[in-house]
Amino acid sequence: MELGTALQGFGMMLSLIVAIGAQNTFLLRQGLARRRMTPLVLICWLSDLILVLIGVSGVGAVIENVPVAMIVIKICGAVVLLGYAAMAIRRAARGESLDVDAATDRRTTVSVIGTCLAITWLNPHVYLDTVLMIGGVANSHGDPGRWWFAAGTLIGSLVWFAALGYGARMLRPLLRTPRAWRILDSAIAVIMIITAIKLLAG
Template sequence: MLSAASGLALGLSLIVAIGAQNAFVLRQGLRGEHVAAVVAVCAVSDAVLIAAGVAGTGALLERLPWFVPVVRWGGGAFLLGYALLAARRALRPSGALRVEGASARQGLRAVLATCLALTWLNPHVYLDTVVLLGSVAGGHEERRWWFGAGAVLGSVVWFTALGAGARLLRPLFARPRAWQVLDGGIAVVMVLIAVSLVRHA
């Protein structure tokens, strides 16, 4: 149980930081669109990556020096594109704020495609979840899978709380200005992450 608790603590410390994935989950939770599906994709993706790290994939990635730069450039390009879309929503909010109308809703496929891209094209996922968490899990030796289970639990708890808890902020986001601020903040975060990725590629 101590190993599981350690995994839970480390998993939460890595995932709670503001990032592209969390910003997307928050926005979907506020809009009330496909929240359960988005949370499930994020949690399952994390579980797969954590299992890969615990199984020793992190050591394999360290032997492929070309892999991380490729993912950094690809992820940086995608995040810049997403930042432009968020900035456009912030500057031209009239269409984006009709969240109750059918015309404003996004299809499940589009939402899941964006969610998967934000998750799997983010190099930090591999560096933190697979390499870092996997190396720490190795220190727990035969209890490393308990450590991994704790980390997976942390992901499930966090994404569920973020997606479901966003509804508590809906009264605030009944005002158009709040959506503009949120989308503007998302755009800034995406640009900063993209620049940091490309700079270290």
């Protein structure tokens, strides 16, 4: 029973974070540059750890029962997502790409970590996914099931971020041309727009 509950959590987390978004794109680009992956993967995973534990502890259920808070969170989340979509559309229109053969990052470690924290914590959508959605589903399993569910989600989070960050170099052959980046950024824009619409309609 416990293992099955953990597997449900694992699957739910992957279904929420595998979609291309700002955080995943950032990790992908850093992975192609092959720099600072360990601290970035840890930041992304530890952020999920904190947010999932907040949700599973019952805070998510409290927030969910405050209609005004939910409306504000959804609107802010949609605005952020549409902002990401606009940036992706601009990159696609300009044909911006990353030279995967000479990918480097001249920014300081502090700057890169700061960017990762901002992308992770300033996106309201992450709170909807981890605190409210995962927290709500986890709590439906009662004790101790909710903690097994949470453990499964955190394993899923770690597996995904590690695979994306350290496995990015395997995608280098597919991302050598500006056309490939146009397709990637166009897909990002579409996904972000659809997610924003679902968020507002939900």
